[in-house]
Amino acid sequence: MAPMGIRLSPLGVAVFCLLGLGVLYHLYSGLLAGRLAGRLALFVLGAGAGHDVPPDTLPEGPVDLRELLAVSVLAAVRGGEEVKRVRESNVLNEKAKGKTREGAEEKMTSGDVLSNRKMFYLLKNSFPSVQINTEEHVDAPDKERIFWDRSIPEDIKEKIQSKEVPAESVTVWIDPLDATHEYTEDLRQYVTTMVCVAVNGEPVIGVIHKPFSAYTAWAMVDGGSNVKARSSYSERTPRIIVSRSHAGKVEQVARQTFGNKTVIIPAGGAGYKVLALLDVPDKKQEKADVYIHVTYIKKWDICAGNAVLKALGGHMTTLTGKEISYTGSDGNEGGLLASINVDHQALVNKLPDLEKASHKQT
Incomplete structure (x- = not known):
């Protein structure tokens, strides 16, 4: 006698399929409720294997500052590669883009343009809902198809915890080539590429990359950093780093304020000047105690x-x-x-003349 089998009617099959779809729907809905769904979708689309993922597949919602730090570091490095490549080719395509308030000519090169394109689109494609302010104009026809593979460097993983903030509270500031004037003079030590993340107007993530020495400093407020402060401030003979183009204007007042033994260090690039206050493993990086600028300066600098x-x-x-x-x-x-590592307010109290100088220059 043949064994009896279970036979389902067409109606039973339909009911069974509907029940299965219902279960799958609830599971899928639960995943989509959080960031896990976005990450799962990225993995299925190839991000889990290290592939580039188009921006329209990225999860919406809050921004993870640790992820934004990771892509900011990558953007600064990618931009720096363009800066270095153009300088070493010795084909800068240098041109004037206007004048500063003091009447000095502002220059732009292919290094500025190509670095800006790499940095802007890497950040924009990775975080499309975040506002990005950049020094150079980005033309739509030049859109760069460059994406982040979602990987986070180990040193960032070790030191930084994930922290989410609303995307609308974030502003990213890009300087694709700081010290362009020095760049055209082949004074490579002053050149940096920089990314900053501000939340509700307060700077919380900073990345300063030196393309010609392959050094990158990064830090996150209330998080961690891969760089340390110097602790060698000398009150009797402070070393004050200032702009090369305004060194004479600052020097007289600085000596009157801090004393005749004050050492004035003229230098190019705001990024370079900040690194002078830190413990940076670069023989070409000068060391200073205070950084002073007396004129108008752009925020991406x-x-x-x-x-x-x-x-x-x-x-x-x-x-x-x-x-x-x-x-x-x-x-x-x-x-x-x-x-850093000094009473900042005490320094402020010594600078009434520099305050007046600033208003005169602007």
């Missing part, structure tokens, strides 16, 4: 350095001690005073 100093317990303020907000206009009107 200083935001990354501000974040790094703040993360390490240092300060960057206007000459009157006012905190700098990284929202609104792209320029800082009040001059600049940066220090």
Whole structure:
């Protein structure tokens, strides 16, 4: 006698399929409720294998600052590769893009343009909902198809915890080539690429990359850093680093304020000047105790350095001690005073003449 089998009617099969689909729907809905769904989707699409993922597949919602730090480091390095490549080719395609408030000619090169394109689109494709402010204009036809593979360097994993913030609270500031004037003169030690992340106008992530020495400093406020502060401030003979183009204007007042033994160090690039206050393993990096700037300066020049100093317990303020907000206009009107491991307010109190100088220059 043949064994009896279970036979389902067409109606039974339909009911069974509907039940199965219902279970799958609830499971899928549960996954989509959190960031796990976004990460799972990325893995299925290839991100888990290290492949590039188009921006329209990235999870929406809050921004993880640890992830934003990781891609900021990558962006600074990728931009630096373009800066280095163009400089070594010796085909800069240098041209003027206008004049500063002091009447100096502002220059732009292929290094600026190509670095900007790499950095902007890497960040924009990775975090499409985040506002990005950059020094150079980005043309739509030049859109770069460059994506982040979602990997986070081990040193960032070890030192930084995940922290989510609303995307609308985030502003990213990019400087694709700091010290362009020195770049055209082949003074490579001054050149940096920088990324800064501000949350509600406060700098919280800073990345400063030196393309020609392959050194990158990064820090996150209330998180961690891969760089340390110097602790060699000399009150009797302070070393003050200033802009090469304004060294003479600062020197007289600085000596009157800090004494005749004050050492003035003219240098190019805001990123370089901030690194001078830190313990940087680069023989070409000069060391300083205080960084002073007495004229108008763009926020993409200083935001990354501000974040790094703040993360390490240092300060960057206007000459009157006012905190700098990284929202609104792209320029800082009040001059600049940066220090670490010293009484910053005491320095501010010594600078009334520099405050006046700043207003005169702007």
